[in-house]
Amino acid sequence: MDYIIDVKELRKEFTSHSSRSGLKGAFRDLFTRNYTIKTAVDDISLQIKKGEMVGYIGENGAGKSTTIKMLTGILTPTSGHVRVNGMNPHKDREQFVRSIGVVFGQRSQLWWDIAVQESFRLLKKVYNVPDEFYNTHMADVIETLAIEPLLDKPVRKLSLGQRMRCELAAALIHNPPLLFLDEPTIGLDVLVKLKIREFLKEINAKYGTTILLTTHDLSDIEALCERVIMLDEGKIIYDGALRQLRENWGEGKQIQFSFAEEATHAELQSLTHDHLVVWDQGSNASNWTASVENNEDIISAVIGQVVGAKKIADLKIVEITTEEIIRNIYEEGAVRNG
Structure with a gap:
């Protein structure tokens, strides 16, 4: 199969000086x-097909940005195989950079003191x-980005x-087939x-642009990506459909209680001890969320037990969010490939 990104056993290590303590140590x-x-990226392998929109997620320090920098040729891998757009990003750098677009949220490719359209014209020449x-x-x-008044x-x-x-807009001046965000x-x-x-x-549908997106905002992933790759301590712990991630890990429901009076964790746990319920406190001692198995009988029983003992101001049953699912995976140290 023709992959636009083909990575096998990619590894990046950083060497740092460790100072000894005291005057004798300094001498x-x-x-x-x-x-x-320190191993930032630990022998990962992944393949991305043309036209895919893939979410690349992980906690701070998981190795996401280091991976992106290797895929874009900014960093040289310690070891492993990397082919992006059929090229080695580091060795074929001049030709390679013409085939990709990159947007770093905290770095700019536009010239600070000149008009936006002048930056565009300079990039057009580049x-x-x-x-x-x-x-x-x-x-x-x-027109699509509504930036004409800004030019x-x-x-x-x-x-x-x-x-x-x-x-x-600047990253797309040359209409690259691959966009890193x-x-x-x-x-x-x-x-x-x-x-x-x-x-x-729109650009994915119109041009078939492949997009690799790293973000902490999981609503971006849910809105754009069908596939998600999850990184933890430099290793891929999940690579598969976002839908399957939800099916595998999001089987439960959450019951959000707003009590008319304060409640304690011990009190709520005692009321629902017959069932497996995880209680989390909200913004105050009157708001609590019960995470339970997605079973109508259990949900009804938990609500009945709580309502029978406590005065309720409001109650809501919701699906467990993607953010909650991913947080639980990291907290449990779970590893499951899809």
Whole structure:
């Protein structure tokens, strides 16, 4: 099969100097140094097909950004096989960068003090994009992202949401077949996030653009990606459909209670001791959530036991969210491949 990203046993280690304590230790460090090796990415393998939109998720320090930097040629792997767009990202760097688009949420590729459209024109020259294609393609991108009023403004005068829309447009000037997005919606308001999500869906449908998305905002993943790859301590602990992740791990329901009076964990646990119930306190001692098995009899029994003993101001039954599922997987240290 023709994969746009093909990674086998990819590994990245960082070596750091470890200082000895005290004056004697500092003197010894002048002649012999202690070094420690940290493995950021630990022999991962993954394949992504053309046209896929894949969520790449994990906690801080899991190795997500290090992986992206190796896939984009910024970092050289310690070992392993990497082919992206049929090229080695590090060795074929000049040709390779013309075939990808990259947006880092906390770094800019636009020039700070010049107008946005001047940055676009400079990038057009860098990527050697023909005038006719640029005019047609960018007119579509500018209209879809609603950034025409921003083109004459210096980047430094843009809000974060405005700048991120312009960053996204800049990454697509050469219409790359592969787009890397590292926290593209960080700090953005809901309306801007929705606009960016709709735009990404559109370019994926229109051009077949492959998108690899890393984010802490799981609503981005749910809105865009059918497949999710989960990383923990440099290893892939899940690679499969988001739907299957929910089916495998999200079998329970949550009952949200708002009590008319304060309640304690021990009190609630005692009321529902006949069933496996996990109680979590909300914003105050009157709001509690009971996580239970997705079984009508058990749900009814738990509600009956609680309502019979406590005055209820409000009650709601909800599906366990993707965020809760993933949090539980990390907390339990579970490993399951899909």
